Amino acid sequence: MKRVFTQTFGVVGALLVKEGKVLLVKEAGRKGADGGKWSHPAGWIDVGEDVIAAAKREVEEETGYEFNPAHLLGIYSLVRKDLEKELGSSPHAIKLIFIGGISDKPGKDLYDDISETKWFSPEEIEKMGPSELRDIDIKQMVKDYFSGKKYPIDIIRHAASE
Numbered sequence: 001m002k003r004v005f006t007q008t009f010g011v012v013g014a015l016l017v018k019e020g021k022v023l024l025v026k027e028a029g030r031k032g033a034d035g036g037k038w039s040h041p042a043g044w045i046d047v048g049e050d051v052i053a054a055a056k057r058e059v060e061e062e063t064g065y066e067f068n069p070a071h072l073l074g075i076y077s078l079v080r081k082d083l084e085k086e087l088g089s090s091p092h093a094i095k096l097i098f099i100g101g102i103s104d105k106p107g108k109d110l111y112d113d114i115s116e117t118k119w120f121s122p123e124e125i126e127k128m129g130p131s132e133l134r135d136i137d138i139k140q141m142v143k144d145y146f147s148g149k150k151y152p153i154d155i156i157r158h159a160a161s162e
Helices: 051-063 081-087 121-128 137-146
Strands: 009-014 023-025 042-044 067-079 092-102 112-118
Touching: 009 051, 023 051, 023 121, 042 051, 051 067, 051 092, 051 112, 067 112, 067 137, 092 137, 112 121, 121 137
Parallel strands: 009 092
Antiparallel strands: 009 042, 023 112, 067 092
């Protein structure tokens, strides 16, 4: 599917935390500015897709873990002005980021655009610069999580007309 960056677009993702560490995924097979950078598991919401189902799908594709969203961590608005030269515009993602439980072990292979996963301490993430961390809002997500922010998942409603 061709991605168009002239309007805001919807993204779902998760901040996965275990034993005080955050799981990040390394972008692979991506040309341009984001190749080889660390990110949280996330991706576009498919047209018509329920956002909770989309979050489960994205986490499983990018980490191999089954994900059970329990809360909404927050809604983040990220404008990537650093990509304007490469893409001809500044992508503006509206990101719904979930927190919840994951399966004990990854049950599936990683999606082909992820080369590896790794657990990082909040301090390690805070020290990452733009050459290592894909999206600057990840640092805020980590701070939000460890400060106890979370919102009821039932504030999200999905409807599709017949």
